[in-house]
Amino acid sequence: MIGGLFIYNHKGEVLISRVYRDDIGRNAVDAFRVNVIHARQQVRSPVTNIARTSFFHVKRSNIWLAAVTKQNVNAAMVFEFLYKMCDVMAAYFGKISEENIKNNFVLIYELLDEILDFGYPQNSETGALKTFITQQGIKSQHQTKEEQSQITSQVTGQIGWRREGIKYRRNELFLDVLESVNLLMSPQGQVLSAHVSGRVVMKSYLSGMPECKFGMNDKIVIEKQGKGAADETGKSGKQSIAIDDCTFHQCVRLSKFDSERSISFIPPDGEFELMRYRTTKDIILPFRVIPLVREVGRTKLEVKVVIKSNFKPSLLAQKIEVRIPTPLNTSGVQVICMKGKAKYKASENAIVWKIKRMAGMKESQISAEIELLPTNDKKKWARPPISMNFEVPFAPSGLKVRYLKVFEPKLNYSDHDVIKWVRYIGRSGIYETRC
């Protein structure tokens, strides 16, 4: 299991060091600094073995988190734990920075003591942790016995993510379908790979222990129902989507999903990620990029890029940004664009073209002349792909929320009393067109 956990700043100074196992000594702290943080080359692996000791690291801004072990640990678990650790810290004090870590080092030690025991990860749900690890420090005598046992039963219980007795005057929930659409397109416009990775994020402000059921236009479910009600298939069959794979928050009953494909759960209070999913079929690609790069002699490049929006004209895309890479030996760039603003950014080796808003079924164009310095570098310019960023108010996968039902048998509010909000946001993931 995890033998120790260290946090370093960008210089390699130790901010937090917690050792869980006897086989990890103080020299491990230095070994990681010398061999990884101060290494001359770029990091070639997130797992490093130095003298039979394995180091797992992740980096958040310029903070290094390293887990150390001498055993054959579950590597996936160690990384999941490190991410979780970051989440927990962020939930307590915001951004993970050197200053915040130093300011909260006592708290971090307290957390580390709680969520890792002898290197075994324990309950690390912030909801539960915040009930008994507080920055003020609990004065034990102020708690009643019931409060104490409520805490412990939540920390260890089956529904470790929610405590009993939550009350809201207004029962309300928000569902955000957040998708990032990824594309890799050849210069000729052929889709090399495209997929949507989506998340359903829920914010719940519900009283009691509500039992929820979530439904979407999942092809398998629709087809199953279609067998029963034949008249509906024609209509809804088209709108259903094929989900390649999905994963759920630990509150979802997986065995029920596996047998009936129904998504039922008791939600944590507040915001959480209900599910993640991935689709690859029938994706609506909101934009198409058509590049044209011409080399005029050895010192000049002509670039023309057309973007076409491909969705309902009534919808508006926002925060559009097209990034056209330029060679390292660029000396000057002239840009003309019909819409938005374009700038050559020498430090980033790219022309960045920004458009605030763009409606569906439109197109826009940019052309640029790039002057090059003559070089005797034999190596050709690698022509990195043109990448794009945008945000659209629909789900490129075609996912639709069909229902989210709430039942709370003990309290007297029904599904109708809950105010529900649904929002779809499609963003660009890695959206690249080779040129």
Next chain:
Amino acid sequence: MTDSKYFTTTKKGEIFELKAELNSDKKEKKKEAVKKVIASMTVGKDVSALFPDVVNCMQTDNLELKKLVYLYLMNYAKSQPDMAIMAVNTFVKDCEDPNPLIRALAVRTMGCIRVDKITEYLCEPLRKCLKDEDPYVRKTAAVCVAKLHDINAQLVEDQGFLDTLKDLISDSNPMVVANAVAALSEIAESHPSSNLLDLNPQSINKLLTALNECTEWGQIFILDCLANYTPKDDREAQSICERVTPRLSHANSAVVLSAVKVLMKFMEMLSKDLDYYGTLLKKLAPPLVTLLSAEPELQYVALRNINLIVQKRPEILKHEMKVFFVKYNDPIYVKLEKLDIMIRLASQANIAQVLAELKEYATEVDVDFVRKAVRAIGRCAIKVEQSAERCVSTLLDLIQTKVNYVVQEAIVVIKDIFRKYPNKYESVIATLCENLDSLDEPEARAAMIWIVGEYAERIDNADELLESFLEGFHDESTQVQLQLLTAIVKLFLKKPTETQELVQQVLSLATQDSDNPDLRDRGYIYWRLLSTDPVAAKEVVLAEKPLISEETDLIEPTLLDELICYIGTLASVYHKPPSAFVEGGRGVVHKSLPPRTASNESAESPEAAPTGAPPVEQPDVIPPQGDLLGDLLNLDLGPPVSGPPLAASSAQMGAVDLLGGGLDSLVRPGSPCIGGTNFTSPPAAAVPASLGAPIGSGLSDLFDLTSGVGNLSGSYVAPKAVWLPAMKAKGLEISGTFTRQVGSISMDLQLTNKALQVMTDFAIQFNRNSFGLAPAAPLQVHAPLSPNQSVEISLPLNTVGSVMKMEPLNNLQVAVKNNIDVFYFSTLYPLHILFVEDGKMDRQMFLATWKDIPNENEAQFQIRDCPLSAEAVSSKLQGSNVFTIAKRNVEGQDMLYQSLKLTNGIWVLAELRIQPGNPSLTPLQLSLKCRAPEVSQHVYQAYETILKN
């Protein structure tokens, strides 16, 4: 409030100041001081001097302060064991606290204080906490048992904690179950034999129920534990699989990977005909692909595991090629891993796409990545025949870019393509030759030289090209030198008229001016071959080469199976068994896949294990550097090793292809030896006398020099025999023999790596044996042993080891360890290696001793078919330290009286009766007398071996 200020105090006298503050009456000041102490501890300052002062702060109601003090205690208790006792009372008291959080905190911290005296006090509170009413305390206590076991295993057993822990597996709270499982699994690892976890269908059922309810981490503990279980039949395997599959949809990647591990393992037991088998295969693909949208570090772990899964069960992901396409912004470690998997998944169906991608990658920035991409193109050509032409043209395009490392990498792979598809793509040679000057890496130079030599007849200026390399012959690496030698010999055989001078030049460079034995050996072989029979030489050197296989870099099947059992763990990331990177006894228990219970095993195996063919038949396409033919003919110039070349060396044939492949038949057992007579006699170590002489006349003299060199001082040495076949030792083959020379015994070993991975960290150990034989020095293998490479080692032995009588007497049990495993074998050593040099007895002494030893100790033997005269026998035996003391002629028979002494001081006296005249008819009569009659039999055997060889 900001705590960062605690990090900034660096002035002198700090400890003193802190001491004052810690003893302050004000609570706030105390707390501040403890925080400062912890901050100093964090940055690595030694604040152990404050131990008593900090411990004094322990008695407090403030939980935050208490936790800080505990943190300090955990760090320093070990250095101040006596003072740590001071804390015990508080711990014991806290374990009784009404607040479960405090009870748990106390028992958790106590377990982390590794002081023997404290552990005694820990037992009682721990026993209570294990049965606490609050699950939070119980789950903490469960882990504490593992902690205590780590400090004092015996104590845990004596106190019966293990049984209590086992009971917790049936606890009503899932988290308690999960932690108990984790603790038991860890304890069980250090007791491989004990059936601690005692997994049976009932307990498995409990675990599966808890699996649905516990935290994500708990699910991981349980799944990892389940993976160690072996279901009793395929039905049970299936029912467990059914209950584990829902975990594949968990958001936590580690849960998913651990579930995959259980499924991959239990699938082994399911019949392929089952519908369920197919369903399961289909269910595995999507979650594996989803792992690739996780954070990069997890992607890396996932990709390393997918690499194993793809090798084990290619059918799972065969349609998912696209998801492994490299993204521009992927970290380099993700890119390289994706590339690996792409090559494994490449097939006729998707090759066009793959190639287009690879070509794209070859223009990227990262040098390692680009090289790997270029190499991948070559591997595609070799793997998918239909694509070979396209691959070659892609490679040619890349060569046109003139980017130095791209060109070199391309040439290396084109060489392999030529090997795979002879006489198909030679039209590109001209293009390759244009780039000769830009090659600066040995591998690329060697590849290019190979191409020139191989196709010398099609390259008009082949001689010029090779000659240009020859100028700097001695500055080249061995790889290039060997290749150049072979290439020029090939050239000579193809165009003998114009290149005589060149070949002489290279032969003399290789044999005369080089001190590299490999190079010299190869030079001599060619030289002799050319001089004795040019026709035979042609047949040998220009013989058709065996085809190379298409799969490369495959993990050896046994290792692969083991790694499948470690999916998700570090072992699967390193692609090494845990024993290779875990210290001590922990985690070195070997895991293996469960045997298939269904009947159709034979139909299954070829598909399930595409790598199942013996590794010997799968020479690497790209032989790793240094894997040269080294000791290919075992021409050991040191101690004279007579006898035919080893059967074992056929294993190295993979490497011999550098020679042109033709030599294979020379050494392959079973095939007639072409030059057998020449090669079996030990070649002279002498320097050829007539190097300038024209080939064909002067050189043949060389062979005459060989006679008479064979008998150096030293006893007879048997040819090496295979002691440990590769099959039994995960690809390590050991053959060897024993020698005795000038008073020292040694064990001559040849280690051959027939596995597909590099072997390192060799060590050897002997069991106790009859004569106390023991290694006098550690086993020195200087470089890691690459696949298909072998190494010769002479291990000096002494006889001062521990003695234990073995059966048979000369049995020696040996353990050899390498990075993969420890292997055991036993061998019989010939007794004559124990005959010491001062074994000559004085005549009088001999007579007295002979009479003194009772007659029942006399043993009679016959040695047949030994047509030697008395003198010859005497001198032969003398070479092995059997000394003739007197010779008499009695009734027309020669009587030899001999003595010998063993290393342990046992004298053996012998009377040998030889019938002169017709020794082939009448056997030699041997009478042995010894105070330890059990050695007689072995002495007789030694006589026989000495006399008959």
